[in-house]
Amino acid sequence: MSTFTARRLSATVVAGLATAALLGTGTASASIISNDGLRIAAYQNSLTKSTEEGAADTLKEFNALTHDQQVKFLNYSEDPENLKALLQEASQASAPGTTVHQLVNLNGGDVQIETDSNATFKVDTSVPDASDLLHAGWWETTYTVKQKIFGVTVTKFSLWVDYYTNGHRITKVDHADCAKRNFNAAVSISHSVPKAALYGGEANGEVIWEGSIIYKGFGIEIDKRHHVVADADGFKSGYLKNV
Template sequence: MSMATTRRLATTVLVGLATATLLGTGTANASIISGDGRRIASYENTLRTSAEPDAATTLKEFDALAYDKKVKFLDYTEDPENLKALLQEAADVPEAGKSVHSLVNLKDGDVQIQADSDATFKPDADLDGVAAGGKLSRGWWETTYSVKQKIFGVTVTKLSLWVNYYTNGSSITKVDHADCAKRNYNAAVSIGHSVPKAQLASGTAIGEVIWEGSIIYRGFGIEIDKRHQVKANAYGFKSGYLKNI
């Protein structure tokens, strides 16, 4: 057998092995090299390499979805109408008293805009619990109002704002600062913000920030600024909103 013939046979064997590897080992490998498979792998890699503290949780939740839901999930994150909903529909979340948990359902419930509030505090000395009449105990408190977008139960974007204040057990006497945080695992959305501001007005601690959102997807562009506000009184969370400006 000539050297050339030997090389041709070796090449044929290698090509056959490569083809078997890519096409003959089942649906799983076929999906990995498909367009949707690459999208899924890319999104998972983004979460896997993210420095955000909640990225691992989002990755776990995303991995738990069935393959067809993963594809639909990514379609939703790239849907211009859904992208606008992220920054627009939250404007419909109403102000609420003391505590809030509300939902706006989109895409037949596949996509949700959820609003929540909570309050934490560092009491003076050994005091804790609630003061007389249901008012907050004396000490430093922090009240947060968050709005998040979920797709198939997986949190994709979350905007949070909080205000730090002091109450003497009867009324709020000082406001220290306001701050904000975002969690965004949607590559089509870029979110920045202004410097958070805090003030005390008529016994109410107020925190406010402007979110600056930009959406770019296949030539589709939109910029929406939203005012995010949280208010707290001597009883805790008073109201909050996220609305267009």
């Protein structure tokens, strides 16, 4: 074999090894990209097939995120620390007749925990108002806790209680009910039968949320007590805390 031929074969081998190395790196990168793409596609598919109210809106908001944000979104939704933050005690009280809004920022504002309340009522026209502050009729007061990632609502708990005021005070409580939105594949949520009662002239509504967090093959059971209190002027206080 000539020296020229030996050098040419050597160069060919080196070039082949270099190409193989590049192909190997490319394959690894493609695998990573493909994995993220599969996660994104799986989440989009779950929202598309979901019959839960709000799924279409969440899908639209998720699709509006950049690719990097979508990957972070999925990482945040699976982060046990963010899940724990949602399940930490959240409670607020305010002056009668007012609403409350609380916001907690996590991960530099990427993840947010919000609490809100509101009170609506239907005036009973058969009973004249006795004052300018209290209105006779049926009221419904709600206390909500929700988690947002990049502005997209992922998990939301709402509890409300219906009661009647005669213009001076609450005289009876009809019922309590609840609703949830959960678009986090790592969390499974069910609930007990909501209960309502009249205590000390105040309407109370309560439900127990039964949550299961599936994280990397490990299941964590967490029960939360969701409570709302209202007086004749509307929302008074509420909380979401461990049972």
